[in-house]
Amino acid sequence: MTSLSRRSFIAAGAAGLAAPVFAQQPGHEQHGGHYERLNQPGRIGKPELAASQNVFDSPAAKAANPGRWQPKALLPLPRSEMAWATAYDDRMHIVGGYGEQRTDRAYHHVYDPKADKWNDGAPLPQGANHVGVAFLDGRLYAIGGFLEQNRKPHPRCFVYDPKTDKWAEIAPLPRPIGSAAIIGLNGLLHSIGGAIGDTTESKTSVNWHRVYDPKADAWSERAPLPTARDHTGTLPIGNLIHVIGGRVDSFHTNSNLHHAYDPATDKWAPRNPLPTARSGHGAVLYRGKVFIMGGEGTNRVFGQMEAYDPASDGWEQYAPMLTPRHGLGAALVGDAIHVAGGGPIMGGGVQSAVHEAFSL
Amino acid sequence: MASNEVRAEDFGFIYLDVDDPAIAWLAYRGLISSSDITPANPGNISWFSTKLIKRGLSSTLEREGKFEGVRQKSFKEKLSRLSSLYTFDNVETAREALKNLGKFNSENLVSIEPADQDFRREIYDMQWIDNFDLIGIDAAERYWSGENYPEHPLPEALLSGRFWILGTSVRKRAYRTIQRLDPKALAVLELARLAAHFGSNLGAISPWLRKEGETIIVSQVINYDEKEGLEVFQRALGEHRKNPEFPINWPDLKPLKGSKEDKNLDDLFKVPDGRLFEHEFRVDKATELAQTIQNILLS
Structure with missing residues (x-):
């Protein structure tokens, strides 16, 4: 691990001083200049537009114990459009995305929950946004991503070893892709859905499902996702892979579809759909349930926290996010869901350093 | 483009x-x-x-x-x-x-x-x-x-x-979609095309919702009747005899020619597997979406 940058240290320290537990109502976000515009340097407060775009109502039944959110150490700098985060050995890794007026950042921040601090990991060899990330057998994989604002995907793939803090390049994807969901399961890495297109007009969701075998350093094809989409919430539960929500081409057309894939049969099956259709959200398995938070829609940034119980195939709503965001990094670290960074308003115009954790 | x-x-x-x-x-x-x-x-x-x-x-x-x-x-x-x-x-x-x-x-x-x-x-x-x-x-x-x-x-x-x-370009791509998913259905698809030309409803496809328990299924129904299919086939043969230029996709209709006894009827009149077209979903009863769907089902 490289040493802390000066900026990381200051940001983490400031958060440590200002860490009271906020009231558990939506909208009580961390204060101060924790945001930055993509087109203008300098920290700003939360944009006023967020108040009119934030939504919290869920049609799902309320859970008996709604849980609670707490502010945590701010990210070293405002970021968004990472799309995902991943965790291993009690550390959350957030890779790539927008920040500091560029859309192809190579940032790699690693969160240590015991110290409530962010460290700098070795930067991604190819900066990009919407990079698919997942751990498989103790190594972090970073797959594809967009080189421009939510467009122009590249095919390069990398693997990171936390022990040596080094990245290595692996076999590229057969075709470039961005915002694909990446899952490590049973020795294989699955790349599911995603989007292609070099321009905003031509951007299209795809149903591709490819599998990377680290032993062979090769990609192969599996049964495609039943409905093409990207910016999904995807995660393994037991031996199945669940793909929840996402967008069909655009966040104007968000999907509530929920499918489960069985690698043993190479087949997809429908599951109870997401109560609030959205994309650019987080999906984290916590105490046996899948928690979905954040996301983006037309003039909407979702704060709803909805959880799926695989045992009952049912959904419940929990305490909404303090600071609704999309294009965020979310992962289970210790016994809490950590959600860091993301955009507080529709689109990629503003990034945030906000970091909050949810626990029951 | x-x-x-x-x-x-x-x-x-x-x-x-x-x-x-x-x-x-x-x-x-x-x-x-x-x-x-x-x-x-x-x-x-x-x-x-x-x-x-x-x-x-x-x-x-x-x-x-x-x-x-x-x-x-x-x-x-x-x-x-x-x-x-x-x-x-x-x-x-x-x-x-x-x-x-x-x-x-x-x-x-x-x-x-x-x-x-x-x-x-x-x-x-x-x-x-x-x-x-x-x-x-x-x-x-x-x-x-x-x-x-x-x-x-x-x-x-x-x-x-x-x-x-x-x-024709979109219809060519449409043909390839069916060819890829269910090639045995191509004979009936060709009959459906000819039927539309003759003003028959044979092979017409339409979407509808139905409810099975708590699950709502959006289906597409293909109107098909074997007897009517044979009538369309015979009429197409007649048109072709009168005018050899009358467009018929003979390779696709080939399974329908010759002795029926030699062939499996299920293969001859293969309508696509409905599961290719169906989509199951559920909605929360309390939502406006549920109300919309209920209105459609009852209308």
Whole structure:
């Protein structure tokens, strides 16, 4: 691990001083200049537009114990459009995305929950946004991503070893892709859905499902996702892979579809759909349930926290996010869901350093 | 790249997603109908609504439910968006909708023309729908009133009736979709195409919703009758005898020629596996989406 940058240290320290537990109502976000515009340097407060775009109502039944959110150490700098985060050995890794007026950042921040601090990991060899990330057998994989604002995907793939803090390049994807969901399961890495297109007009969701075998350093094809989409919430539960929500081409057309894939049969099956259709959200398995938070829609940034119980195939709503965001990094670290960074308003115009954790 | 088979002077324009097997079937058959003219059947639904359901676009469908509520209350004589065809009367608007909405594929734009004289066409401004989240229910009132949106109106055309699908490039891709998914169905598909040419309803496909317990299923039903299929086949042979140029895809019809005793009837008259076309979903009973779907199922 490289040493802390000066900026990381200051940001983490400031958060440590200002860490009271906020009231558990939506909208009580961390204060101060924790945001930055993509087109203008300098920290700003939360944009006023967020108040009119934030939504919290869920049609799902309320859970008996709604849980609670707490502010945590701010990210070293405002970021968004990472799309995902991943965790291993009690550390959350957030890779790539927008920040500091560029859309192809190579940032790699690693969160240590015991110290409530962010460290700098070795930067991604190819900066990009919407990079698919997942751990498989103790190594972090970073797959594809967009080189421009939510467009122009590249095919390069990398693997990171936390022990040596080094990245290595692996076999590229057969075709470039961005915002694909990446899952490590049973020795294989699955790349599911995603989007292609070099321009905003031509951007299209795809149903591709490819599998990377680290032993062979090769990609192969599996049964495609039943409905093409990207910016999904995807995660393994037991031996199945669940793909929840996402967008069909655009966040104007968000999907509530929920499918489960069985690698043993190479087949997809429908599951109870997401109560609030959205994309650019987080999906984290916590105490046996899948928690979905954040996301983006037309003039909407979702704060709803909805959880799926695989045992009952049912959904419940929990305490909404303090600071609704999309294009965020979310992962289970210790016994809490950590959600860091993301955009507080529709689109990629503003990034945030906000970091909050949810626990029951 | 949009097909150069689309001409500005054509009657109307529609996007047909021929990667969807049901749309591929109707596109190759060459005729598309609004669901309000299909035989009375609770659960009839438009192709556009079917697409929203298949893609899980619940927010969009809920918004459609709100527009339908206003129509039923104050504009009952107007065509319903839940059962009519969603089209454009102007090719430039069709292309602009592609640019603005990003949910259509330019390669799927085709021209259409009425198959019958008694069609209906109503023009509305889609900007009211796109801006519904900002304006609220007043947007629906103004939409159904036929008012133009103040800034940059974008007219769309709701159609009721049967319409021929023009051009061949989209239909070629449609054919390949069925060929890839269910090659044994190609004989019946060719019969369906010939039937449409003869004015028969054989092989017509239409979407509808049905409920099984708590699960709602969007299905597409293909109208097929073996006896009628043979009649269409015989008529096509007769036309071919009179005019050898009469277009028939003989390789696809080959399984129907020769002795039936030598063949498995199930293979001869293979209608595509309905599971290719079906999509199951569930909705929370308390949502507006559930209310919209309930209205369709009971209407």
